[in-house]
Amino acid sequence: MWKTLRDLCHMIPILLLAIAAASAESCNDEGCGVNFLQSASRLQRTDTEEYIWPSARGSFPFVAVGKDSGPFQVNTSLAWSWHHPEGRFHTLTFGTVLDHEQNVYLAAADGLRKFDPHGKVLWEHKSLPAHIINSPAIYQGAVYATDTFGGVRAVDMVTGEKLWHTEMGEAVGDDNGFNVVHGGVVVTAADWRAPAPTFLNAANQKIRALNASTGGILWTYTPDTTLWNFLPLFPDDKTVVFQDMSGRVYRLGLFDGREIWKAGGIKNTWTDGSAALGSNGLVYSVSNNWPSLLGITNLSGLASRHLETSPGTLSAYDLDGNLKWKVTTPKPPNNAPAVGKIHGWDGLSVIMPICQQVQQGATCDVHAYDAESGRLRWVFNGPTQKGLWQAADLEGIGERVSSGIQKWCMPNGWSAPSIGADGTVYLGSEEGPFFALRDADRDGRVLGEQEAGDAKKKKTRCE
Numbered sequence: 001m002w003k004t005l006r007d008l009c010h011m012i013p014i015l016l017l018a019i020a021a022a023s024a025e026s027c028n029d030e031g032c033g034v035n036f037l038q039s040a041s042r043l044q045r046t047d048t049e050e051y052i053w054p055s056a057r058g059s060f061p062f063v064a065v066g067k068d069s070g071p072f073q074v075n076t077s078l079a080w081s082w083h084h085p086e087g088r089f090h091t092l093t094f095g096t097v098l099d100h101e102q103n104v105y106l107a108a109a110d111g112l113r114k115f116d117p118h119g120k121v122l123w124e125h126k127s128l129p130a131h132i133i134n135s136p137a138i139y140q141g142a143v144y145a146t147d148t149f150g151g152v153r154a155v156d157m158v159t160g161e162k163l164w165h166t167e168m169g170e171a172v173g174d175d176n177g178f179n180v181v182h183g184g185v186v187v188t189a190a191d192w193r194a195p196a197p198t199f200l201n202a203a204n205q206k207i208r209a210l211n212a213s214t215g216g217i218l219w220t221y222t223p224d225t226t227l228w229n230f231l232p233l234f235p236d237d238k239t240v241v242f243q244d245m246s247g248r249v250y251r252l253g254l255f256d257g258r259e260i261w262k263a264g265g266i267k268n269t270w271t272d273g274s275a276a277l278g279s280n281g282l283v284y285s286v287s288n289n290w291p292s293l294l295g296i297t298n299l300s301g302l303a304s305r306h307l308e309t310s311p312g313t314l315s316a317y318d319l320d321g322n323l324k325w326k327v328t329t330p331k332p333p334n335n336a337p338a339v340g341k342i343h344g345w346d347g348l349s350v351i352m353p354i355c356q357q358v359q360q361g362a363t364c365d366v367h368a369y370d371a372e373s374g375r376l377r378w379v380f381n382g383p384t385q386k387g388l389w390q391a392a393d394l395e396g397i398g399e400r401v402s403s404g405i406q407k408w409c410m411p412n413g414w415s416a417p418s419i420g421a422d423g424t425v426y427l428g429s430e431e432g433p434f435f436a437l438r439d440a441d442r443d444g445r446v447l448g449e450q451e452a453g454d455a456k457k458k459k460t461r462c463e
Contacts, residue, residue, distance in 0.1 A: 053098035055180045056135030057336070058418070060234050063277045064338035069422035072436045073453045080119030084110075089396030090403045094176050095135025097143075099157065105143050107136040109405040112143055112155055123160030128404050133174040134188070139181035139212055146172045146179055146188050152210055166215035173204045174406065177230035178274070183237050185218060185254055186210040189230035196226040196245075197291075198270050203228055203245065209257060219257030224248060224265075231274035231336055235281065235319050243275040247287030249317050261321035266313065272334035272357070272412055276350070278371055279339070282324060284350055286333040287313045308362040314352055316374065325374040329354050331365060336416040339371055343423030343438035349377055351425050355413025360388050364413035364429065366437065366446070378439040380446035382414070383431040390430040 057064050071077035084090035092109040099105070102117040111126040130147035137144045142154040142163055150170045154163040173192035180187055189204035196203035203226035209218040228245040235241060239260065241251045248265025252258060266287040273286035290310045312333040315326040331354035338351040348371035355364035366380040387394065390411060397407045417427040425437040436453040437446050446452050 051097070051099045051138055052102065053096075054139065055097060055137045056095040056178045057180075057231065057276075057416070060182070061277065061279050062340065063233060064336075064416065064418045065279075065340035066418060066420050069420045070424065070426065070436070071453075072424055072438070074426075074434055074436050075454065082106075082115065082119055082121070084108075084403075086403070087399050089392070089399035092400070092405060092409055094133055095178070097136055097138050099138055103157075105136055105138060105157070107132050107134065107145055109133065110403065112136065112145060112160070114143075114157070114160060125155050125160045125162070131174060131405060133176050134172070135176070135178045137179045137181045137186075142212070144179050144181050144186050144212070146190075148172055148174055148192075150190065152179075152186060152188060152208075152215065154212070154215065164215040166210060166217065168208055168217070170206070173202070173228075175203070175228050177204070177227070178232070180232045180234075181212050182232075182234045182240070183254055184212045186212050187232040187240055187254075189227045197268055198226070198228065198245070204230060207232075207242075207252075207257075209254070218255065221252060221257045221259070223250060224262070225267075228270065229272060229274045229336070233275060233277040233283070235277060235283075241275065241277065241283050241319075243285040245270045247271060247285045247313065247315065249275060249283055249285045249315075249321070251319070251321065263317055263321040264315055264323065271312070271332070274336035274416075276337040276339050278348055278350075280348055280371060281319055282339075282371065283317045283319070284337050284339060284371075285315050285317065286335070286337065286352070287315070288332050288334070289313060289328070308356045308359060310356065312354070314350065314369065314374070316350075316371070324372075327369060327374040327376075329367065332356050335412050335414055338417040338419050338425070340419035341423055342368060342377075342419060342425060344440060344442050345377055345423075347372060350374075351417045351419065351427075353412070353414035353417060353427060355382075355430075357385075357413040357430055358390065358410055360385055362413070366414065366417070366425070366427070368425075368439070376444075378442075378444050378446055380435075380437050380452060382435070383429050383433060385413070385430060391432040 095107045097105045104115040106113045109131045110128050113124050114122040130149040132145050132147050134146050146152050150168045153165045168190050170190050171192040187209050190208045191205040194202045207221045223244045225244050225246050232240045232242050240254050243249050246265035246269050250262045251260040269288050271288045276284045312329040316324045333354050335353040342349045350369045350371050352367045356362045363384040364382045368377040393409050401407045413430045415428040428434045433454040439446050440451050
């Protein structure tokens with residue numbers, strides 16, 4: 001993604017739609033707590049996580065899958081919203097997490113904020129001139145975030161006061177990845193610089209692991225190619241898996257950074273996506289099949305129409321690095337998938353948003369695949385980018401520059417999706433609407449108000 005707004009990917013069902021309150025009742029009525037046990041997990045875990053949504057992709061091993069159900073008709077369920085008091089474009093929002101009391105922690109370009117369940121701001125932790133671009137994490141009483149000056153910080157969840165701050169000596173990219181803490185270890189991307197096969201000719205070159213209690217650097221790992229939208233995933237208590245920008249998947253030791261295996265990827269390509277981890281013990285990576293240099297012509301507005309339908313690859317690997325299956329996506333898979341049980345279908349599914357962003361006239365779709373075989377289950381044809389830029393990007397430039405943050409947002413065509421306990425898929429669009437999706441009649445197409453509930457008048461992507 002190009003500065004994706006990850007709050008739309010995973011937490012708008014809670015931040016804007018008050019899912020936690022609405023879902024508790026629906027889960028009790030329909031027994032969706034049992035529904036959440038989507039498969040017999042083959043992942044080995046010994047720890048327990050008290051927070052409702054401790055990282056930007058939820059709580060492992062059920063990545064991007066909620067324990068509760070949310071409203072389907074999201075247009076009528078708005079409980080509260082927030083924008084910067086000095087103006088709706090005064091900052092950019094990048095990710096949210098949720099603690100055990102349903103308090104919401106928001107990462108934005110100008111700092112961190114904590115909201116109570118009713119939307120009241122409890123504290124603000126300012127970061128400027130450094131920008132907090134990556135999605136945050138909460139762990140054992142602290143909020144963790146990186147900034148563009150190369151800093152990693154831990155902030156007290158109760159007071160918003162800084163607990164520690166480590167300067168890694170290198171910039172951290174503004175591609176909007178994910179900070180995640182597991183087993184007392186903070187895992188993040190770092191060392192933003194050239195060269196890199198991206199439209200910016202720069203990307204994060206390394207992975208750093210830090211002690212969550214002290215901020216001390218534990219280890220550094222350099223992958224085969226650069227990183228984009230770095231998302232660490234934890235299949236157990238001792239290892240971490242992730243992908244680089246070519247779609248190559250790695251598994252490392254969590255405490256020492258030891259390389260266990262690496263597999264896949266399409267050389268000299270760049271994707272705006274990240275990997276996903278299923279409770280079935282499979283890792284799902286994404287790649288674009290075309291050379292990344294085409295992104296330069298696309299961004300300049302000179303791209304040919306074929307970029308919208310340039311194919312990509314969605315691949316599934318087991319935890320030993322063996323390829324189980326792969327499929328070709330008809331459009332670029334520029335996002336992180338979600339893996340879970342979806343409405344009306346047995347077993348697990350992979351929800352894959354596909355889209356070429358920042359291209360006027362490009363239509364963004366969502367595909368659902370069988371998680372064990374890669375067979376296509378359903379398709380949703382989403383909005384088309386109407387303007388030269390994505391919603392709220394052009395009109396917010398002046399205010400963003402005056403506030404000291406970057407002028408462009410340039411989000412993905414879709415936010416990364418999440419799945420409710422009842423199998424409803426939630427995700428936001430570059431054009432503004434926020435969608436709830438389900439294939440109620442199992443005809444392979446998500447179509448109409450009974451299958452695609454949207455919030456047409458809700459917040460735009462770049463506010």
